[in-house]
Amino acid sequence: MKFKPMKKLLLLLSLPLFCFSQPTLYLSLPKQKSFFQKTEDLYADFAGAKILVHPEQTFQSIDGFGFTLTGGSAQLIQQLEPTKRAALLQELFGTNGISVLRIGVGATDLDASVFSYEDKPRKFSLDPSKADLIPVLQQIIAINPAIKIMATPWSPPVWMKDNENSKGGSLLEKYYQTYANYLAKYIQAMAKEGITIWALTPQNEPLHPGNNPSMFMSSEMQTKFIKTALGPVFQKQNIQTKIIIYDHNCDHPEYAIDLLNDPEARKYVSGSAFHLYNGDISALSQVKAAHPDKDLYFTEQWTGYKGDFTGDFMWHVKNVILGAVNNHAKTAIEWNLANDPTYGPHTPGGCTECLGALTISGQDFSRNQSYYIVMQAAKFVPAGSIRLGIEVPAGIQAAAFKRPDGKIVFLVQNEGRKKNISIEKLNLEIPAESVLTIIL
Numbered sequence: 001m002k003f004k005p006m007k008k009l010l011l012l013l014s015l016p017l018f019c020f021s022q023p024t025l026y027l028s029l030p031k032q033k034s035f036f037q038k039t040e041d042l043y044a045d046f047a048g049a050k051i052l053v054h055p056e057q058t059f060q061s062i063d064g065f066g067f068t069l070t071g072g073s074a075q076l077i078q079q080l081e082p083t084k085r086a087a088l089l090q091e092l093f094g095t096n097g098i099s100v101l102r103i104g105v106g107a108t109d110l111d112a113s114v115f116s117y118e119d120k121p122r123k124f125s126l127d128p129s130k131a132d133l134i135p136v137l138q139q140i141i142a143i144n145p146a147i148k149i150m151a152t153p154w155s156p157p158v159w160m161k162d163n164e165n166s167k168g169g170s171l172l173e174k175y176y177q178t179y180a181n182y183l184a185k186y187i188q189a190m191a192k193e194g195i196t197i198w199a200l201t202p203q204n205e206p207l208h209p210g211n212n213p214s215m216f217m218s219s220e221m222q223t224k225f226i227k228t229a230l231g232p233v234f235q236k237q238n239i240q241t242k243i244i245i246y247d248h249n250c251d252h253p254e255y256a257i258d259l260l261n262d263p264e265a266r267k268y269v270s271g272s273a274f275h276l277y278n279g280d281i282s283a284l285s286q287v288k289a290a291h292p293d294k295d296l297y298f299t300e301q302w303t304g305y306k307g308d309f310t311g312d313f314m315w316h317v318k319n320v321i322l323g324a325v326n327n328h329a330k331t332a333i334e335w336n337l338a339n340d341p342t343y344g345p346h347t348p349g350g351c352t353e354c355l356g357a358l359t360i361s362g363q364d365f366s367r368n369q370s371y372y373i374v375m376q377a378a379k380f381v382p383a384g385s386i387r388l389g390i391e392v393p394a395g396i397q398a399a400a401f402k403r404p405d406g407k408i409v410f411l412v413q414n415e416g417r418k419k420n421i422s423i424e425k426l427n428l429e430i431p432a433e434s435v436l437t438i439i440l
Contacts, residue, residue: 025428026437028376030313035372036379036437044429046420050393053400053410057389060295062401063148063330064099065321065378067357067370068300069140071104071111072345073338074132076360084363085139092337093143098374099383100331101140102299103133105153105186107166108204109211109350110336114166116157117186124185126193137195146383148198150299150333151190152247155213157182167349168209170216171225180229187241199242201273201299202230207248207255212349219255222246223265231268242270247299250279253286260291271295274329277302281319284327298324302335303370304353305343310433316373317413317435322397325377325387332377334370380409380437395419410438 025042028035067073077085092098106116106128118124126134140147155166156179163169171179187197202225206217217225222245230243246256256272259265271294272287284296301320303312316334324332339345339356346352357371381401388400388408397413412421414430421428430436 024439026380026439027431028372028435028437029431029433030310030369030372030435031433033309036375042428042430042436044420044427046427046429047422050391051396051398051412051421052391054389054391055402055408058402059387059389060325060328060330062325062381062383062385062387063297064383065332065374065381066098066100066102067334067337067374068102068104068108068110069133069136069337070108071129071133072108073110073336073356074129074136075112075345076338076340077136078132080360080365081363088358088365089136089139089143093140093147096379096382097144098378099144099146100148100150100333101137102150102152102333103137104204105151105183105200106155106157107213107347108154109213110339110344110346110354111350112345112347114155114213114347116155117189118157118182121157121159124182124189126186126189134190134193134195138193141194148331148383149195150199150201150244150297150331151186151197151241152201152204152299153183154204154211155215161215166213167211168214168216170221173224176225176229177233180225180233183230184233184237184239187239188237197241199244199270199297201244201247202226203247205248205275206246207252211351212347219246219258222255223259223262226259226268227262227265231265234268243268244271244273244295244297245269247273247275249275249277250281250283252279253283256287257290260287260294266291266294269294271297271330273297273299274324275300276319281323281327284324284329288328295330296328297331297333298329299331299333300335302351303355303368303373305355306353307355307369309369312369313373314413314415314433316370317376317411318397318415321373321377322399322411322413325399326390332374334374336370338365376435376437377411380411380439385409408440410436410440412436412438 115128160175161169203217209216336356338358384404385401390400401409418432
């Protein structure tokens with residue numbers, strides 16, 4: 001049987017306003033588990049369909065790419081012997097590394113146990129996090145003092161809730177002021193530890209009360225809490241921490257839109273945060289269109305131990321990295337930074353299948369797909385980069401950025417067969433199922 005040769009799809013990358021110089025190229029091939037490899041082996045002689053970059057179109061500045069440092073992650077990292085721990089943290093948070101972190105206010109579902117910082121009324125203490133989360137954060141800040149830390153509660157102290165349980169329930173309205181003061185105390189106490197909380201979301205996944213810990217908080221509830229308690233408390237106490245709303249899936253952009261429609265609540269709010277377990281990433285652009293003065297953030301997406309390495313890498317690069325930033329997100333944050341070989345620690349009822357960016361077993365660790373997903377962007381697109389306008393043909397995903405050092409970076413993903421692009425007179429072939437980074 002004879003097979004006809006596959007006709008190549010050729011792409012032209014047009015850079016009308018850029019001063020061309022010899023580019024630097026880095027190639028990722030997830031099937032081969034080969035990432036960020038500097039290469040000069042992609043030259044070709046083909047040009048065709050255009051990828052158009054519009055440098056005159058500038059969009060959001062990038063705050064960073066990163067993970068959630070759960071208490072369980074911190075516990076595993078902290079138990080590494082000092083030399084190994086220092087080397088790992090330098091790899092993660094040093095030059096060309098993670099520039100934004102998400103942490104829990106109290107326990108997440110990937111902590112070894114459930115706790116808040118005020119389990120008994122009027123007895124606030126950060127003690128539950130002083131053995132692991134706080135010292136790990138202090139070590140990270142010593143490496144990267146500019147890192148941005150976003151804090152999120154999975155649940156208030158249970159005595160503030162209508163079911164008096166860490167799982168589900170809602171915040172009692174009589175405790176709105178008390179809870180706002182609790183969050184203010186948390187920010188101030190962390191500052192005393194040398195940890196600046198850059199941003200806060202009032203509730204992780206407020207429409208998912210089935211996790212442990214968790215809480216239901218409707219858009220109407222969150223609106224009232226912000227405008228009557230959290231916003232005024234932050235204002236009165238001169239707390240500069242950003243308030244970022246929602247922090248849940250893309251299938252309910254109306255949650256954020258409705259809240260921002262309230263004139264009293266919106267004046268305290270910096271932006272909205274999204275996950276992508278349901279819905280489409282374009283929901284971020286719906287919110288941006290409704291409220292163009294408010295920022296967007298992508299704050300969580302998990303990988304599971306049952307997932308396919310290549311499939312996960314390509315899907316997350318497409319949707320979480322490129323999809324989020326091309327829909328105005330200033331951050332792209334994956335879920336858990338580290339787990340042990342049994343996918344713990346986790347609370348009773350917490351996630352039992354979550355695969356961290358790292359698997360830490362005793363004094364050894366390995367890197368999983370989430371590590372490479374985030375580093376695909378973090379290594380090349382530092383905080384302060386500006387997204388540029390771009391048009392791409394079918395079969396290609398891409399984003400373009402101008403970095404603070406003036407260089408232009410393109411992240412170009414090819415999900416299909418090998419293709420060719422041309423940068424002015426330089427022709428390059430992109431292998432199948434790959435991500436190519438181009439730095440000019």
